[in-house]
Amino acid sequence: MLADVSVIGLGRVGLPLALSFAERGLRVLGIDNDPVRLDAVRAGQMPFQETGTDELLARLHPTGLLQLSDRVQDAAAADHIVITLGTPSFSHIEIDMSGIRSVVDDLIPHLRPGHALTLRSTIAPGTTEFVAGYVAKHNGFTIGEDLFVAHCPERIAAGHFLEEISTLPCIVGGVGESSGEVVAGLFEVFGAQIVQTTPVQAELAKIWTNIIRYTQFALPNLLMMDCDQYGANVFEVIDLINRDYPRGGIARPGFTAGTCLRKDFTFSEERSSAPGMLLAVSRVNETVPHFLVEGVKRRLGTLSGRKVAVLGLAFKADTDDERDSLAHKLVRLLERELADVAIHDPHVATPTQPLDDAVTGAEVVFVATNHSAFCSPQTLERIGECASPECLVVDPWDCFGAAQVFAYASELAILSGTL
Numbered sequence: 109m110l111a112d113v114s115v116i117g118l119g120r121v122g123l124p125l126a127l128s129f130a131e132r133g134l135r136v137l138g139i140d141n142d143p144v145r146l147d148a149v150r151a152g153q154m155p156f157q158e159t160g161t162d163e164l165l166a167r168l169h170p171t172g173l174l175q176l177s178d179r180v181q182d183a184a185a186a187d188h189i190v191i192t193l194g195t196p197s198f199s200h201i202e203i204d205m206s207g208i209r210s211v212v213d214d215l216i217p218h219l220r221p222g223h224a225l226t227l228r229s230t231i232a233p234g235t236t237e238f239v240a241g242y243v244a245k246h247n248g249f250t251i252g253e254d255l256f257v258a259h260c261p262e263r264i265a266a267g268h269f270l271e272e273i274s275t276l277p278c279i280v281g282g283v284g285e286s287s288g289e290v291v292a293g294l295f296e297v298f299g300a301q302i303v304q305t306t307p308v309q310a311e312l313a314k315i316w317t318n319i320i321r322y323t324q325f326a327l328p329n330l331l332m333m334d335c336d337q338y339g340a341n342v343f344e345v346i347d348l349i350n351r352d353y354p355r356g357g358i359a360r361p362g363f364t365a366g367t368c369l370r371k372d373f374t375f376s377e378e379r380s381s382a383p384g385m386l387l388a389v390s391r392v393n394e395t396v397p398h399f400l401v402e403g404v405k406r407r408l409g410t411l412s413g414r415k416v417a418v419l420g421l422a423f424k425a426d427t428d429d430e431r432d433s434l435a436h437k438l439v440r441l442l443e444r445e446l447a448d449v450a451i452h453d454p455h456v457a458t459p460t461q462p463l464d465d466a467v468t469g470a471e472v473v474f475v476a477t478n479h480s481a482f483c484s485p486q487t488l489e490r491i492g493e494c495a496s497p498e499c500l501v502v503d504p505w506d507c508f509g510a511a512q513v514f515a516y517a518s519e520l521a522i523l524s525g526t527l
């Protein structure tokens with residue numbers, strides 16, 4: 109099998125990356141241990157939504173530039189091996205590196221001088237040096253001279269992969285003398301600016317890119333909960349903070365989670381100098397579903413046996429990615445209240461009900477994801493027509509433009525100008 113680059117882990121990062129290399133004429137070997145995923149790609153089907161990739165896969169299919177395998181060892185056919193495995197965290201505030209360890213163990217007997225191993229996964233500070241040391245310990249290579257190891261983090265937002273791969277600066281943190289240069293030689297095919305740094309700085313830059321967002325969104329979420337205590341309107345307070353003020357800029361509330369934001373702060377907390385600060389940020393974001401359920405109970409009383417509709421299961425707008433979504437947590441909390449939960453999401457793979465079925469007869473409607481499809485007067489109209497006459501709508505995103513976290517559907521229609 110001849111290949112210029114092997115990509116191990118054909119997930120939401122690995123598969124678009126493999127396709128992007130192939131689009132630029134590189135022979136790519138994509139490796140994954142999930143037979144269902146491999147079968148889908150072989151059949152020309154994207155296993156998830158990512159803008160433009162259906163068409164790209166269809167175009168590349170006949171070229172043979174993307175080959176597939178389920179054997180990690182096959183990766184050694186290419187000089188460049190890029191690891192794009194998932195890196196979850198343990199509940200011990202620690203990165204779970206078992207995936208990376210297992211793949212590196214499989215690769216070690218097949219590595220030869222000239223190979224370049226790129227860690228594209230998000231990893232805790234120190235992981236690149238660990239992998240380099242681990243490989244050197246087992247096969248005696250001098251990293252940076254005979255074998256190259258670097259971290260080249262992925263900072264692309266879901267849904268924007270094909271556009272951002274060639275525009276975002278590409279950070280490369282190489283171990284030893286030449287790893288950075290060798291790995292830059294692969295990624296320069298995308299034409300983006302290459303920024304060379306140390307491995308640990310590359311790791312920190314990626315993690316802190318996510319920490320900034322996780323923290324930025326915790327502030328309006330905390331403000332939303334504080335406002336509720338004081339009987340204040342969070343959207344009006346946010347407007348007062350930001351309006352014509354050069355140092356404003358607070359974001360708006362919402363469900364802040366997803367696989368990256370939720371776990372990456374633990375990679376920093378592993379060795380934090382201020383343990384607790386980011387845990388508090390996480391606690392704020394994680395409390396939002398509970399706050400909203402309690403807010404409904406204060407207004408309506410028990411939810412037992414009452415129909416509650418949840419709009420959205422994805423962790424963010426217009427994606428089908430449900431991993432670590434707070435919408436699932438909301439559903440679990442509602443089920444623990446013995447509510448009859450109905451769910452509608454037009455994007456996700458999990459089967460859900462059509463909008464009308466989900467909201468018909470509902471006494472409460474939660475907007476859990478700010479999908480564009482929901483943020484329209486038509487959705488509010490359907491709620492008004494199908495839900496119970498006194499339906500309480502919970503809209504922390506202000507999808508309906510009425511600037512109310514909790515409001516009855518009839519009030520919302522007036523406030524948002526649809527009546």
Ligand SMILES: NC(=O)c1ccc[n+]([C@@H]2O[C@H](COP(=O)([O-])OP(=O)(O)OC[C@H]3O[C@@H](n4cnc5c(N)ncnc54)[C@H](O)[C@@H]3O)[C@@H](O)[C@H]2O)c1
Pocket residue numbers: 116117118119120121122139140141142145180192193194195207210211228229230231262263264265266367368
């Ligand atoms: N999803 C994003 O938007 C995003 C953005 C930036 C960074 N990241 C980081 O990139 C990394 C990958 O994320 P993802 O969302 O693509 O993960 P993912 O879980 O979607 O993909 C991982 C893939 O690796 C495969 N796999 C697991 N173990 C394997 C093994 N032993 N051999 C071969 N294949 C194996 C899985 O089947 C899966 O297809 C993570 O570290 C993540 O934090 C993700």
